[in-house]
Amino acid sequence: MKLNKHVETILGCDKKYDEADIVVFGAPFDSTTSFRPGARFAPGKMRTESPYAMESYSPYLDLDLEDDASVFDGGDLKVSFGDTQKTLGIIKDYTKNILDDGKVPLMLGGEHLVTLGAVQAMAEKYPDLNIVHFDAHADLRNEFFGTKYSHATVLRRCHDLVGDGRIFQFGIRSGDKEEMNWARDHVTMYKFDFDALEETLIGLEGKPIYFTVDLDVLDPSIFPGTGTPEAGGVDFNDLRLAMQVVSYLNVVGADMVELSPSCDLGGISTSVALKLLREFLLSLSRARRERC
Amino acid sequence: MKLNKHVETILGCDKKYDEADIVVFGAPFDSTTSFRPGARFAPGKMRTESPYAMESYSPYLDLDLEDDASVFDGGDLKVSFGDTQKTLGIIKDYTKNILDDGKVPLMLGGEHLVTLGAVQAMAEKYPDLNIVHFDAHADLRNEFFGTKYSHATVLRRCHDLVGDGRIFQFGIRSGDKEEMNWARDHVTMYKFDFDALEETLIGLEGKPIYFTVDLDVLDPSIFPGTGTPEAGGVDFNDLRLAMQVVSYLNVVGADMVELSPSCDLGGISTSVALKLLREFLLSLSRARRERC
Amino acid sequence: MKLNKHVETILGCDKKYDEADIVVFGAPFDSTTSFRPGARFAPGKMRTESPYAMESYSPYLDLDLEDDASVFDGGDLKVSFGDTQKTLGIIKDYTKNILDDGKVPLMLGGEHLVTLGAVQAMAEKYPDLNIVHFDAHADLRNEFFGTKYSHATVLRRCHDLVGDGRIFQFGIRSGDKEEMNWARDHVTMYKFDFDALEETLIGLEGKPIYFTVDLDVLDPSIFPGTGTPEAGGVDFNDLRLAMQVVSYLNVVGADMVELSPSCDLGGISTSVALKLLREFLLSLSRARRERC
Amino acid sequence: MKLNKHVETILGCDKKYDEADIVVFGAPFDSTTSFRPGARFAPGKMRTESPYAMESYSPYLDLDLEDDASVFDGGDLKVSFGDTQKTLGIIKDYTKNILDDGKVPLMLGGEHLVTLGAVQAMAEKYPDLNIVHFDAHADLRNEFFGTKYSHATVLRRCHDLVGDGRIFQFGIRSGDKEEMNWARDHVTMYKFDFDALEETLIGLEGKPIYFTVDLDVLDPSIFPGTGTPEAGGVDFNDLRLAMQVVSYLNVVGADMVELSPSCDLGGISTSVALKLLREFLLSLSRARRERC
Amino acid sequence: MKLNKHVETILGCDKKYDEADIVVFGAPFDSTTSFRPGARFAPGKMRTESPYAMESYSPYLDLDLEDDASVFDGGDLKVSFGDTQKTLGIIKDYTKNILDDGKVPLMLGGEHLVTLGAVQAMAEKYPDLNIVHFDAHADLRNEFFGTKYSHATVLRRCHDLVGDGRIFQFGIRSGDKEEMNWARDHVTMYKFDFDALEETLIGLEGKPIYFTVDLDVLDPSIFPGTGTPEAGGVDFNDLRLAMQVVSYLNVVGADMVELSPSCDLGGISTSVALKLLREFLLSLSRARRERC
């Protein structure tokens, strides 16, 4: 009897590529992290723990990843530690490939800079791209520790691509004075919570949306496993529901970044990330079905 | 001057056996745990830490374990790692002994399967036994990882003993689709919270109740020290008050399970478990006094 | 080109001594800690992590430590491990020096007993000193583990200096029966939360206030990094706002104690402490400006 | 461009099944572990870390897993936590399948009891099987914690299958008095080191050998990541060379057990295990080539 | 059937007080520790782990604690954290009680200062007391961090009691220049190893010996669990054999100090300490029997 090799995917993300609507993949890069690195280990850890740390069935949505979504997991990209531009190019190319096949890319970071690689591909395909951004940090600096390409500048670099009025930020509770001032003229920023979310998103209906979720928008009590925890964040159900709201937009690409297993000593943050991923995959799939 | 050996009990649980109303004991078994083991260390850790991690006095109830309860701590059972049936038998026998002496057993797990050993003894003594179950997980599968005796099947096995309509579940937020469907016809399940608790319990007044608390019903932020943390749980005061509500029923046996010190790196979960134990012992004792 | 030595201060606390209004310093002592020691490492850890774990700008107050406060960081005192009286003397002398220069001392513990050294200096200078005390524990025992000088007796010793009716406690949720009884006649204690804070403080306007914050008043979910975590505490925004309220009083000295980096495995508690420090320094500075 | 799923094997163990001489697989079971569990995570952790924690090239042997060995990695078996007999059956069946295909099974534990499942298959195929056993513990008890099937009884159960004079133990430095006495009459035991290894093995030339390596034979300084560390063990080069000596025998099956990643906080034990595996795979392959 | 409370002793140290030759007890004090505290948890941890982390049988000596020694474990003293003199008094009184009953005290620290309490009692009873001292650190300062009573001054304080030429140090590899100079005139110090041990001890035959073992004499690779690890130490077998050599002297009291479970994340140091304790108890008992 011939034995088989071990194929590892996130639980419930094991559809064939050709049949999948959504493609999950990992971008395990954290070279620009200024404080505690470790986000590189996130997608691998999520894949390994998913059979134990989550069910494919959601009691919130009464939907199941096995039956109600069609997701392919492409594994992790081979990024180049210490070579930011090469890494962004690898992410851009892989994202473009998924877009060309008519599927939705859902990237798992890594640090937040990986978003730029994906947005480079998205903005080429969707010139009218808007970005919805959940985060504790504004990430709007022009330069950080001497470089323009950093987790702390990533939304500023995205702004270089999409321009004024296209970035909508929620949950922000940290930044320096300068970037907060710059934000007033160039992006739409809501601090601390999601209170303004539904009202804001009305104006985005139908437009192509890239949705980037920096998981440190969560309070460190529920999500300690991140490199730069910021007290005073939202809780799990806040974020779960806010992501569900966004899923009803025309989301053409998304990411979840900044889980750092190295900072998640007890493992609870990995399980939080996995459940948010399950809920988002299910609600996005349902929304896409309903639109058809 | 003759010196004495070191007797170790949970703080305030040092009454003589003959005088005690309630008997605390540990069932340090976790062989069926599928993800992160370590619950075996819970009762020992609670015993060791109790003099430092809690006071015997409750500022919530203005009662004191030294004066207002009469609890004996029997130490830990000698379970058989890897031999599930033998271990269940040991638990059943010990529980039966306590029941025969007219006392209330309060077992500290260990993983959730230990509940079955206690319920085997309880159901023999109380044919009309009802079970109140707080948990993040339904634990209603018929089989798990190839065995019918598992932490994930334990309430299903209890159902084999007590039958339809006798199990009342609260706080459930994880399960597979099949067990959720099965639950509709056989048990009473309330998802996510305790909103329906008081109303539900009215119907249970006077009936013999076994009360099993899987501590992972708590949110992982307040209780990270458990093998399978589930985001979106209740908080400390929610659970403290819900346990107080149950204490007014005719509780003839109880357990607290699934604290895993191996997952509780900072030690906060052990102290949470100890305080919930103190509060429950005090409110149960008060309720029993008031009934007399 | 001559190179410079490394001067380390808490971020934004780098004004010259002569120009500073507020003097931050560390009292890295934890010899009387009865459970998990490690608070000795707190001020050093806060200093090292501050450039990474916080911004100098507050999005809550729209103020910046660089521009809107004038704080000197004096480093850590050389305390004497195991010699409580000598250590208290060192703290008292250093505090007195700051007071003599017309500045506000803000001490970073260390365990809670260090408060006594500061209060000894404060009470000499301000005979009508009142103490506002945030804590999970009453700290009012007369003796603990055989000594009258302990983290668990510190407010009792402060009472020896300031007398009845001068101590106002908030957030208390742990103590033994005796100290709770004693409290009724000698101090003003509000349990569990800050609901009564604003009303209570009205009576303290204009009086010299020493403000001591035991960070374990926070819930262990948001602040696991402390030696004796107590479930059921306040959250970050509760405490941040309550400290802001106190900053409007005539605060002539303050401390933040009981961060224990040894218990803060993931590092989130250090960042919580830093942010509370920033917010308090900014609101205290603003309040002092407004009074002038 | 069609994307591919992620196949995960131990580095250099990615040959096709049909072409492979040696089949590595994981038996992630640790239900009978009496002290610190966690060995279940070993084969998965080894697989995940192998691309980073080791090279395929050995500077000791000047051989490379890519070129000089032909190894297939079958992933992990789906064991049944808490059901020892079912798990042993799964291991036996999988081992038998490999033997039937004329390949050498190399099992990665898991706890030491998994050896019994493999030996059950081996002893059926090779009635004259001999066992070479490296371990800190004798593992010769007849019963342990009330069960006859335990990590502490596993070699006794193997003796039930192969009989007197067929088990050769090295490195033993822990046991109870009874098993040590029993050993004198039934097995060949060398305590503490490998001094007698080469001389002893001369008598085993040509005979079919099952080789079981409990990694706790290593000193805890170099191998802390195991559930029951025993001071006074051999060092890395001792074990590496001793395993090389055994590889020249007619090894028809082998295992490496008792790595526990849960106890290997810094990760050094996983890398030690991987390097020993590489060295053994290479020297075994070379020995097999040389015999042909 | 009446149930029993849980008596906890170190494995094999459960003889009745009246029958015991040797009395083990814990002195869980570490208030003067200047770097990483945690030694206070050592005796409790040793007690809890002993049934799992060691056997009562020694394969080195072919002796068993159950049969070949008679040891009583008195549990832990109630020390006074932060009050050094009170704590030393408690230790002295307890030690004196044991001496008065004709038994040998074997104290488990705690930090090294606890030795002073025991030596105070010993020196009163045995005016010609000699001290054999194994340690990485000289511990001969006259003052440390402003106090004369510290882990770093303890042997100097013992010298105050026993005088010149009575202290014999082995394994020393750290100290400041001043104490090293002082040592030349007042004690016998051998650096780095035990090479001079046997020769030196010949001169001590028959004299009453207090034997103090600071476990940090071990290399940090085998004993990381200590507050001030010093590279370049002896290994397990070196220390085991050296302690055996000392056991042949007239040892009238002994201690093992400076295990710090807080620094022993993987738990190997606790097991090393337990095995050294077992070996020393057995060889000391054998030597005493042989002398009779």
Place this chain on the structure above:
Amino acid sequence: MKLNKHVETILGCDKKYDEADIVVFGAPFDSTTSFRPGARFAPGKMRTESPYAMESYSPYLDLDLEDDASVFDGGDLKVSFGDTQKTLGIIKDYTKNILDDGKVPLMLGGEHLVTLGAVQAMAEKYPDLNIVHFDAHADLRNEFFGTKYSHATVLRRCHDLVGDGRIFQFGIRSGDKEEMNWARDHVTMYKFDFDALEETLIGLEGKPIYFTVDLDVLDPSIFPGTGTPEAGGVDFNDLRLAMQVVSYLNVVGADMVELSPSCDLGGISTSVALKLLREFLLSLSRARRERC
């Protein structure tokens, strides 16, 4: 009394810049680390722990950093995370400044790539520079993870600067086949140990030497705190003595790299690094004095 800010230097490295012979500084960069990052925290951690984890006096050399060496500690460079070239430029400029002032730079990594920045400055000043390299890894690849600038290529890049026959490697025990083959023609490599050290160094007398010590040359048992631990390394005294041998050459610059506090959970590796630094600073200073 005016208070002073906190100046933090490594213990005993607090001489004035103008008077110092040797300049220690930190290069806290680890962006190209492919496995476990964290080396960025090394120099800061060494500075913070040095007053507690080491003495200024060496019992090996009977010399004291306070009296027998003249070392300035310049703190940490502000490196650019994720921008390798910018970081190398910062290191080169700082090193050049030290060389221009006639002092010896001693850089503390960070990952091994930082060596390249220093060697760029050294090779410009000393065209006949030779490099002595202690390491577990050859670090001679031409490319790694898609970049030519990596910790795994650093000695190859140094070879680009100094050419054939100028690099002398010791302790190497890991590499891929290709780099091992390349090494034969271009560098002098001794595997596993320092046996050939003294003989080899005879030929280097008088020549300008850059000495780079990757601390993972140590066995992981004594030095677990590094990103890529390799079993089978040298022990503390081996390395201490080998570094002493090199100190007698004309060492014009040096570094110690790859301590990763994130991997050094118990802290023993930081103390090992500090002691090796002390020993090397003292023996280098003595050798320089003796040459004058």
